[in-house]
Amino acid sequence: KDSFIRNSRGFNYEYFLKDLLDKKIAADASGQSRMRYVESEFSGNMYCMVVETARTRSAISPVHIRNTLESHFPNSKTLIYNGQVVAILNISGEQLISLEYLNMGKKLCAENGLYAGLSNCFTDIMKLTEYYNQALRSIELGCSKTNAPELFCYEDYYLDHVKNIFTQKESSETFCHPKMKLL
Numbered sequence: 001k002d003s004f005i006r007n008s009r010g011f012n013y014e015y016f017l018k019d020l021l022d023k024k025i026a027a028d029a030s031g032q033s034r035m036r037y038v039e040s041e042f043s044g045n046m047y048c049m050v051v052e053t054a055r056t057r058s059a060i061s062p063v064h065i066r067n068t069l070e071s072h073f074p075n076s077k078t079l080i081y082n083g084q085v086v087a088i089l090n091i092s093g094e095q096l097i098s099l100e101y102l103n104m105g106k107k108l109c110a111e112n113g114l115y116a117g118l119s120n121c122f123t124d125i126m127k128l129t130e131y132y133n134q135a136l137r138s139i140e141l142g143c144s145k146t147n148a149p150e151l152f153c154y155e156d157y158y159l160d161h162v163k164n165i166f167t168q169k170e171s172s173e174t175f176c177h178p179k180m181k182l183l
Helices: 002-009 013-021 029-034 036-041 062-072 099-112 125-145 154-169 178-182
Strands: 045-052 077-081 084-091 115-118 151-153
Touching (some): 013 084, 045 062, 062 077, 062 084, 099 151, 125 151, 125 154, 151 154
Parallel strands (some): 115 151
Antiparallel strands (some): 045 115, 077 084
16 A cells, blocks of 8 residues: 555655665666666755654654655655655755754754754765765764754764764774873
C-alpha cells in the first residue's frame, strides 16, 4: 500500500535518496551522465534536515512529522529512513537558508518536542551521505550540551566535532606546546 501511494503521489525521488544513503549508488563520473535527471530535481543550495523520532517523547508518527515538514518548507523533498524523517531543503538560486526558515524550524521542533539536526549547505546531491551524517552529528553534539527538543545546526557544533575527532585519535597533550606544560 505504501509503495502504491508513493508511486501514485510521484515520490520517485525517495528510492533514489534511499539508495544514496545506503551507498548503493556510486558517485563516479560514469554514473553522473546517466543521472542528469537528478540535477533538475535537486539543484541550487540544499540542506539536509534529520528528525530523530526515537528521541521524541510524545507519540507523533513519522508520517505526521513528514507531512508537517512538507507543509512548512516548500520545495522540500522528504522521506522516512531508518525510523528518521529526512528532509532535503531546497533553497532557490545561490541564497543560503534564511533566518526565517531557521526560526520556523526551531519553533516547529519546540512545539512538537522534536530533536532535529540541520547540515551545512551543499550543492551536489551525490554527497548527501556526508551531510546526512552532519545533521546526525549536530543532534548528538547538541543533546550533549542541552538535552531539550530543538533544531541543532551543524555550523554551531562543527568545532566540537573537530575537537572530538582529534581527542579520539590523539591525546590532547599532542597539540600542547611543551612550554605550556611548564606553566
